[in-house]
Amino acid sequence: MSPDVFLQGFSIFMVCLAVHIIVWRVRIPRNDISVLFFIFLVVPVLGLTGTAAVMCWRGVTNSLVEMLEVLILHISLASAYIATYPAAQASSPSLDILISIATSMNKRLTEDDIAAKYNDITLVKSRIEDLRGMMFVSQVGDNIVLTATGEVLICLFILYRRMIGLPLGEG
Amino acid sequence: MNYHMPMLIILFASPAIILITHMSLSRIWNTHPRQAVAIRAALIGGIAVSLLLSYCVFSKIPSPREMIRPAFYSAIVYGAIAYVYFHFFNMSETARRIRIMYEVYQAKSICCDKITDIYKTTDIISIRLRRMTDMKQLRLSQGYYSVNSRVLYCAALLVKLWRSMLGFK
Numbered sequence A: 001m002s003p004d005v006f007l008q009g010f011s012i013f014m015v016c017l018a019v020h021i022i023v024w025r026v027r028i029p030r031n032d033i034s035v036l037f038f039i040f041l042v043v044p045v046l047g048l049t050g051t052a053a054v055m056c057w058r059g060v061t062n063s064l065v066e067m068l069e070v071l072i073l074h075i076s077l078a079s080a081y082i083a084t085y086p087a088a089q090a091s092s093p094s095l096d097i098l099i100s101i102a103t104s105m106n107k108r109l110t111e112d113d114i115a116a117k118y119n120d121i122t123l124v125k126s127r128i129e130d131l132r133g134m135m136f137v138s139q140v141g142d143n144i145v146l147t148a149t150g151e152v153l154i155c156l157f158i159l160y161r162r163m164i165g166l167p168l169g170e171g
Numbered sequence B: 001m002n003y004h005m006p007m008l009i010i011l012f013a014s015p016a017i018i019l020i021t022h023m024s025l026s027r028i029w030n031t032h033p034r035q036a037v038a039i040r041a042a043l044i045g046g047i048a049v050s051l052l053l054s055y056c057v058f059s060k061i062p063s064p065r066e067m068i069r070p071a072f073y074s075a076i077v078y079g080a081i082a083y084v085y086f087h088f089f090n091m092s093e094t095a096r097r098i099r100i101m102y103e104v105y106q107a108k109s110i111c112c113d114k115i116t117d118i119y120k121t122t123d124i125i126s127i128r129l130r131r132m133t134d135m136k137q138l139r140l141s142q143g144y145y146s147v148n149s150r151v152l153y154c155a156a157l158l159v160k161l162w163r164s165m166l167g168f169k
Helices: A003-026 A032-057 A064-089 A093-103 A111-115 A120-133 A148-163 B004-028 B034-056 B064-094 B096-107 B112-118 B121-134 B150-166
Strands: A137-140 A143-146 B109-111 B138-141 B144-147
Touching: A003 A032, A003 A064, A003 B064, A003 B150, A032 A064, A064 B004, A064 B064, A064 B150, A093 A111, A093 B121, A093 B144, A093 B150, A111 B121, A120 A137, A120 A143, A120 B096, A120 B112, A120 B121, A137 B096, A143 A148, A143 B096, A148 B064, A148 B096, B004 B034, B004 B064, B034 B064, B064 B096, B096 B109, B096 B112, B109 B112, B121 B138
Parallel strands: none
Antiparallel strands: A137 A143, A143 B109, B138 B144
């Protein structure tokens, strides 16, 4: 295995990360998850597939496996980043709680002290807004309903949880 | 000997290996903390993938020196896949958005206030405190919670730093 696989795989990931930081610093996109997928997965996959197609057309096929290894390395790193992103984007309450406890005067808090820092708007309604932004739910009169994409997504999660023998998580 | 394709095929199959391991473990250890079971599934899946790679790939590489890069590559790719799997599981277990979508799915049509009646702020907090206590990240003593392990706390600080770097308020 050539060291170029590591060099190219990590370089493509770092370039995507830099583009992501620049775009977010300028303006955080409303549909940020889709933009993240576009930057980290769509563009590099299309770029590398296009390069591979050109190489095949020119009859250069000896480094195609190497290119596939670069692509898989990049996709693995990009997927790991995309999986971490929601914790940063949605301000995870679990991580917030840990920081609140660690930075409190006596380094300890009661459940009531912790709960007092939160309300329905920050914890629930903001997430409903996110779901609207991502078009997983839509407003019908006073109520919200799942869109077709939202329904497919939740059915996939229900199926996955059935496979591992668990009910859907408590959230 | 070309070992590249068998290595990539095994790595491609690794999410399925983790899932099958998790399907078995979650039924065996059904009283253990769910996140701990998911982590164990990723670790045991890693052992299975390593054995498969050793048998189908590394055994065909003549010199141990040539084995270093494919082994390193496999470790990075498997590590990332296992990490993504754990996050996917965690999302199904802890994500507020998934829980909200589930409530909407069950009700078909629901107003926002009804969701906050079912999924209360106090419940969200107590579920998290219980989960972190079960995972030994928090310690409960005489009604007070304190940080028990620095692992998740350090992750929390890194995420906070990353949030500010991305421009989130």
